[in-house]
Amino acid sequence: MAAKILGVIGAAALGIVVGGCVSPRADVTFGKYDDAKEIEIIELERTSQSWDGAQLPDYPAGKPELVVRRYVFPRGSKLGWHHHPVMNYGILQQGELTIIGLNGEDKTVKAGEAVVEMVGTIHHGENRGDKTVVLDMFYISQNGTPIAVQHPEIKK
Numbered sequence: 001m002a003a004k005i006l007g008v009i010g011a012a013a014l015g016i017v018v019g020g021c022v023s024p025r026a027d028v029t030f031g032k033y034d035d036a037k038e039i040e041i042i043e044l045e046r047t048s049q050s051w052d053g054a055q056l057p058d059y060p061a062g063k064p065e066l067v068v069r070r071y072v073f074p075r076g077s078k079l080g081w082h083h084h085p086v087m088n089y090g091i092l093q094q095g096e097l098t099i100i101g102l103n104g105e106d107k108t109v110k111a112g113e114a115v116v117e118m119v120g121t122i123h124h125g126e127n128r129g130d131k132t133v134v135l136d137m138f139y140i141s142q143n144g145t146p147i148a149v150q151h152p153e154i155k156k
Contacts, residue, residue: 045089045114049116073125077127081124086145087117088116088119089117093135094111095132097115102122
C-alpha cells in the first residue's frame, strides 16, 4: 500500500516537473523564514515612482479592477516590447529578471525583490540568468482597460 501511495506521489511530482509548473518554494529565498518564531511584517517597497525614477500617474476614476498574474520566464527567454497603461508592481519569486527600457536603461531584479513597473513607457523583460524566473505581478486597472499594449513593430 505504501509503495502504491509513493508511486502516485512520485507520478504527480513528475507530472508537475514535466508540465513546466514551478513552485516559488523551490527557491531558497523563502527558506530563511522556515524557523520564524513570530509574525514579521517586512515592507518590500513604498514608492510613488517606477524603477526608472518616473512619477506614477494618479489613480484612474471609476470602479477598480485588480489583476494578479504569474509570469514564468524560461532561461534565455524575452518578453516582447510593450507598455502598461495602468500601474503595476510585483515580487520576483525566483531567478533574476532584467527589465530594459526602449532607451537602453535597465534594472536587474533578483528573487525576493519588489519591482514597480513603468507606466506608459515601452520596455521588455529578459531572463539572462541560469534559472527559470517566476514573477508575480499586481495590476491596478479598470474593467476594459488593457494591462499591457504590445509593440511587435519594435525589432531591437
